[in-house]
Amino acid sequence: MCNSDLKEKAYQLAHDYDVKFGCCPQCVLAAVQETVGVVSDDLIRASHTFGGGGGLKGAGTCGALAGGLAALGAKFGRDRERFGKGRFLKSFQKGKELMERFEAEYQGYTCEHIQEKYTGKTYDMWDAEGIKEFKSSECGPKCADLTGKVAVWTLELLED
Numbered sequence: 149m150c151n152s153d154l155k156e157k158a159y160q161l162a163h164d165y166d167v168k169f170g171c172c173p174q175c176v177l178a179a180v181q182e183t184v185g186v187v188s189d190d191l192i193r194a195s196h197t198f199g200g201g202g203g204l205k206g207a208g209t210c211g212a213l214a215g216g217l218a219a220l221g222a223k224f225g226r227d228r229e230r231f232g233k234g235r236f237l238k239s240f241q242k243g244k245e246l247m248e249r250f251e252a253e254y255q256g257y258t259c260e261h262i263q264e265k266y267t268g269k270t271y272d273m274w275d276a277e278g279i280k281e282f283k284s285s286e287c288g289p290k291c292a293d294l295t296g297k298v299a300v301w302t303l304e305l306l307e308d
Contacts, residue, residue, distance in 0.1 A: 150184070150307050155300045158183045162212075162299035166292040173198040173215030179299040180219045184306060187219050194218075201259030204273035210259050212295040216246050216302040223306055242305045249301050254294070266290045 162179035166172050173195040181187035195215055202208030209217075224239035247257070254262060263270045266287045272278035282288060 150303045154183050155303055158299040158303050159296035163292045163296035166212075166295040167289075171196060171199040172210070172212040172291060172295045172298075173218065175295050176212050176215030176299045176302060177219055179296075180302055180306070184303060186223045186306060188222070191218060191222055200273045206260040206263065206270055206273065207258060209257050210250070210254075210262055210294070212291075212298040213246070213250050213257060216298045216305075217243050219302050220246060220305055245305055246298075246301055250298070253297070262291065262294065263287050 158179045161182055162172075162175045165175035165178055169175065174192050177187045177192045177195055181189075181192065195211075195218055197203060198209070198214040198218075199211045200206060201211065202214075208214075220242040221239055224236065224242050226234070226236040226239065230236070250257065254265060256262070256265070260270045263282075267285050271282040271285075271287070273282065
């Protein structure tokens with residue numbers, strides 16, 4: 149059972165990793181790994197490209213959300229050996245629930261949407277000045293909070 153202490157730990161780990169290291173999908177996955185398992189080091193490594201909306205472009209799915217979806221897939225998803233053996237709807241259902249929670253809280257899914265929501269603008273993560281501006285804006289701390297929340301929601305959804 150996912151108790152409040154475990155949720156608090158997951159939130160704090162994901163939040164603190166995001167503040168210290170960045171790359172929110174990896175932060176969510178590391179927090180899940182350290183609290184309930186399920187996530188492999190390979191999955192954490194593979195999620196690195198999801199950061200900043202995918203390739204630091206901003207236009208794709210929020211990295212924290214992508215990390216949460218990846219964790220759900222690690223537990224409920226179809227593995228290679230099961231191709232052709234069904235749709236594995238539980239994985240899709242859990243992913244849908246996470247997407248719905250995220251949308252209810254943030255009214256959108258993309259990294260750019262979150263940046264715009266928090267600061268009224270977006271940042272070019274491929275530009276040194278853009279990164280500096282992002283880090284000095286309200287967006288950084290708010291994104292760390294978002295990352296912590298997604299880790300908690302993911303833990304809740306990992307329960308059968």
